[in-house]
Amino acid sequence: MADMSFDLVVLGGGSGGYAAAIRAVELGMSVALIEKDKVGGTCLHRGCIPTKALLHAAEVADVTRDAAHHGVIANLVSIDMTGVNAYRDDIVGKKFKGLQGLIKARGITMIDGEGRLTSPTTVQVGKDTITGKNIVLATGSYSRSLPGLDITGRVITSEQALQMDWVPNRVAILGGGVIGVEFASVWRSFGSEVTIIEGLPHLVPNEEETISKSLEKAFRKRGIEYKLGVKFSGVTQTDTGVSVSLEDGTVIEADILLVAVGRGPATANCGFEEAGITMDRGWVLTNERLQTNIPGVYAVGDIVPGLQLAHRGYQQGFFVAEEIAGLNPVVIDDINIPKITYCEPEIASVGLSEAKAKEAYGADKVVAYEYNLAGNGKSEILGTSGIVKAVRVVDGPVVGVHMIGSRVGELVGEAQLIVNWEAHPEDIAPLVHGHPTQNESLGEAFLYLAGKPLHTL
Numbered sequence: 001m002a003d004m005s006f007d008l009v010v011l012g013g014g015s016g017g018y019a020a021a022i023r024a025v026e027l028g029m030s031v032a033l034i035e036k037d038k039v040g041g042t043c044l045h046r047g048c049i050p051t052k053a054l055l056h057a058a059e060v061a062d063v064t065r066d067a068a069h070h071g072v073i074a075n076l077v078s079i080d081m082t083g084v085n086a087y088r089d090d091i092v093g094k095k096f097k098g099l100q101g102l103i104k105a106r107g108i109t110m111i112d113g114e115g116r117l118t119s120p121t122t123v124q125v126g127k128d129t130i131t132g133k134n135i136v137l138a139t140g141s142y143s144r145s146l147p148g149l150d151i152t153g154r155v156i157t158s159e160q161a162l163q164m165d166w167v168p169n170r171v172a173i174l175g176g177g178v179i180g181v182e183f184a185s186v187w188r189s190f191g192s193e194v195t196i197i198e199g200l201p202h203l204v205p206n207e208e209e210t211i212s213k214s215l216e217k218a219f220r221k222r223g224i225e226y227k228l229g230v231k232f233s234g235v236t237q238t239d240t241g242v243s244v245s246l247e248d249g250t251v252i253e254a255d256i257l258l259v260a261v262g263r264g265p266a267t268a269n270c271g272f273e274e275a276g277i278t279m280d281r282g283w284v285l286t287n288e289r290l291q292t293n294i295p296g297v298y299a300v301g302d303i304v305p306g307l308q309l310a311h312r313g314y315q316q317g318f319f320v321a322e323e324i325a326g327l328n329p330v331v332i333d334d335i336n337i338p339k340i341t342y343c344e345p346e347i348a349s350v351g352l353s354e355a356k357a358k359e360a361y362g363a364d365k366v367v368a369y370e371y372n373l374a375g376n377g378k379s380e381i382l383g384t385s386g387i388v389k390a391v392r393v394v395d396g397p398v399v400g401v402h403m404i405g406s407r408v409g410e411l412v413g414e415a416q417l418i419v420n421w422e423a424h425p426e427d428i429a430p431l432v433h434g435h436p437t438q439n440e441s442l443g444e445a446f447l448y449l450a451g452k453p454l455h456t457l
């Protein structure tokens with residue numbers, strides 16, 4: 001390959017990188033997208049899509065187990081992980097093919113290989129020098145461990161968990177964040193005994209406390225064990241299992257230990273520091289317009305400190321392409337990006353918690369309302385309990401929505417529009433929600449906050 005020049009060179013073909021590439025060609029730029037593995041990155045191949053396929057298989061298992069309650073006679077005989085994995089791989093394969101087709105149809109030049117930033121305008125891939133008027137860094141993230149905790153054998157991360165072709169009888173999970181509780185949910189539905197270890201006082205500690213407590217209650221009901229506020233001290237393993245010790249003296253015996261303690265920036269050996277990019281412990285630092293300290297070099301996705309979510313990557317990719325094109329796009333703060341945790345029950349939220357809203361606006365200037373899904377017909381039909389909590393500023397907009405219950409992830413689209421458009425409950429209250437839907441629970445919360453409750457007191 002000859003040396004090549006483009007308007008934009010994107011290093012890393014995950015959610016952030018490929019979104020930047022797509023938007024840039026839409027805006028008339030010539031674009032090279034450099035990827036060392038598979039376009040689609042973590043989300044498509046090792047993250048969002050495969051885990052959500054497992055969670056759906058888990059839901060099918062739960063529904064089958066509970067079928068008689070609905071008058072449907074069915075028996076859950078066993079979980080065939082080969083079949084589950086084939087179902088998952090089929091979905092990933094189709095999406096991968098679709099994405100490759102899209103990249104090609106858009107006229108993006110895909111460059112296969114490992115890239116290294118060698119100057120503010122060049123990336124080296126093997127013997128080739130790829131030059132860009134602008135460069136977007138989008139090399140993503142990797143599963144972190146704790147100091148001294150080696151990922152080997154029966155001590156695994158989400159990558160190895162997704163490769164398993166058997167259902168463990170007993171699992172210990174280190175970390176009660178999103179990835180930890182999602183795998184806990186899958187394995188419990190598949191019949192495993194699960195124990196989560198979380199050093200902070202609550203599961204999903206980044207969520208509103210009411211939501212964390214509701215999840216803990218729901219997990220307890222499902223038979224998922226958890227140890228909160230206690231630190232891991234060590235693990236030993238044999239050919240048949242692991243023995244996990246905690247600082248309070250507890251020892252948990254299990255078949256495997258899943259380490260789900262977060263993800264670090266995948267920036268080692270990428271040449272960023274040598275090229276003069278300002279970094280902090282591997283993260284690429286940017287201003288709010290995603291520019292690094294070097295003019296013309298931007299960063300998007302998981303390598304930029306903040307929420308590690310695929311849709312944040314898409315948004316940032318679009319943002320940077322539009323910024324380069326001079327369109328002056330609007331900054332979306334992380335707090336106003338929707339977050340979904342797809343365990344059973346699901347969790348979805350956007351905006352400020354009640355406590356943070358009170359810090360921001362003053363305790364007497366904030367009102368919150370918790371609508372209980374017990375009052376929602378569709379939730380009753382689905383057999384889910386949960387809450388929808390909406391937080392508003394007095395005489396002002398809705399600044400936060402926090403939800404828990406089966407399928408509430410699907411409700412966060414409306415919630416994020418309302419929070420980002422700074423709608424007042426009085427503006428939304430006249431608008432109509434279909435019946436019977438779970439969406440009505442949002443409608444009920446806004447009606448209440450507008451001073452005209454319907455099915456609530």
Ligand SMILES: Cc1cc2nc3c(=O)[nH]c(=O)nc-3n(C[C@H](O)[C@H](O)[C@H](O)COP(=O)(O)OP(=O)(O)OC[C@H]3O[C@@H](n4cnc5c(N)ncnc54)[C@H](O)[C@@H]3O)c2cc1C
Binds near residue numbers: 016035038051116310
């Ligand atoms: C188990 C799990 C479940 C998840 N579930 C969800 C979810 O449900 N919803 C959600 O929003 N997010 C989810 N995420 C997070 C989501 O996957 C990430 O936020 C998203 O993939 C980040 O996109 P990115 O473009 O920054 O990086 P990545 O997707 O990691 O892509 C980076 C790409 O860059 C490539 N690359 C790296 N270095 C180089 C190099 N030097 N040269 C060439 N190529 C390089 C890599 O091969 C990779 O393809 C999940 C993550 C995990 C691990």
